[in-house]
Amino acid sequence: MRGLTESLWPIRYKPLPDELLSSWLVRLAHGHGLKVQTFCNLIFGNKLQVWNRDIDRLAPEWLLAELSSKTGASRQQVFETTLQSYQGVLYHRPRQSGSLTWIQSLKLHHRKFEGFGLQFCPGCLASDPEPYFRKSWRVAFNTICPTHRCMLHDRCPHCGHGAAFHRSDMKHAEYITAVSLLECHYCGFDLSQSPLRSTNYFDNEAGELIGVLVTRLASSTLNRSDIENMMVMHHLSKLMLSRSPKVRLYSHLCFAMGVDEIALNTKDDVEGLNINTRHHLMQVVCWLMLDLERELRNAIQNKAIRYNHLKKDFDDAPKWYLGIIRKFSDWRFQG
Ligand SMILES: [Zn+2]
Ligand SMILES: [Zn+2]
Structure with missing residues (x-):
């Protein structure tokens, strides 16, 4: 097609705020x-092949360079659309495969998304002048939309498949024109018409903390000064999902908060959990973060966890966290 090989493309939309x-x-x-x-x-x-991988996570350099030169968007603007831009903010080291800290997994298999890695807010999609999917919707602790005060969806409410907007185009025969980003690739349901479920917290303070984190995430103001908190929160979520019978942190905290436990699938990382389970888990994690030292001490005294677990497999633990847990290394705290 004429125009596409020239220095700038005829259509040169720039990425929208927080666009993936x-x-x-x-x-x-x-x-x-x-x-x-x-x-x-x-x-x-x-x-x-661009679409046989999670391109938002693994976008190659040549693709970013090409997009920058053909649309006139700056290299930084293009880079900001990738999940690589969360390096140093949500995770330390990128990984080519397997789970990546705080990034929802697409579970790609033969170009099919088998996971539920791309969430969406129907309110945002319905009110966008030009509907688009947000980068922050790929993040595991993000379960709400602060603008519409509603829960995100992690799958099509009509057929239960994960969102994969690029596949709508692929399933149709060549002569059919491009399909809206809003259509579920599997059943054609308009995702912007998904029901709005208002946000519901069992603990207001924990809910407020989630709200602050998600608002900053969505407005791209989370930064490198946040990574230590993000690492600790991620480690705590792993402990709650621990399969060890000696780690009963989640049960203990639910009891302390006076909230019913829900069944956690401990085969999954937090990045693979469904949205309701993650929303529950994140409230417990945030509640713990509000007074970490006191609540961890209670948990240890109640034998819900040991000092060794708090430290185990946490290579990048921040100094302040090690400072807190060191106080529990004393023999009196060992069960
Ligand atoms: Zn929204
Ligand atoms: Zn569907």
Whole structure:
């Protein structure tokens, strides 16, 4: 197609606030009147498969460079659309495969998303002048929309499949024009019409902390000064999901908070849990963070956890966290 090989593309949308790379790429394709696969084949060639991986997480350098030079968006603007931009904020080291700290897994298998890694707010999708998917919707502790004060969805409410907007284009025959980002790729349901479930917290203070974290995440103001808290919260969530019969931190905290436990699938990391379970778990984690030393001391005295567990498999533990738990290394705290 004429125009696509020239220095700048005819359509040069810039990424919208907090927009995810894949969402931007699909909007660019549709802006040119092309299906996403056709567009990508034209500009990147058939050999360079873009969609057989989690491109938001593993976007190669050449793709980012190409997008920057063809749309006129700055390299930084393009980089900010990737999940790599969370390095140093949500996680320390990137990983090519397996789970990545705080990033929801797509569980890609033959280009199919088998996980529920891309969440969405129906209110945002319905009110966007140009609907798009947010980068912050890929983050595991994000369970709410602060704008619409509602829960996110992690799957199509009609058929139960995870959102995978780029696949809508692929399932249709070549002659059918591009399909809206809003359509469920599996059943065609308009995701912006999903029911709005208002946010519900069993603990207001924990809920407030979730609200602050998510608001900062969505406005891209979480930064490198937050990583230590993020690492500790992630470690605590792992302890709550521990399969060891000696670690009963989750049960203990639910009891202390006066809230019913829900069944946790301890085979999953927090990044693989469904949204209701994550929302529950994150409230417990946030409640613990509000007075970490006191609540951990209570947990140890109640034999819900031991000093060794607090330290085990936590290589990047911040100094202040080690300072707190060192106080529990005393023999009097050992069960
Ligand atoms: Zn919203
Ligand atoms: Zn569906």
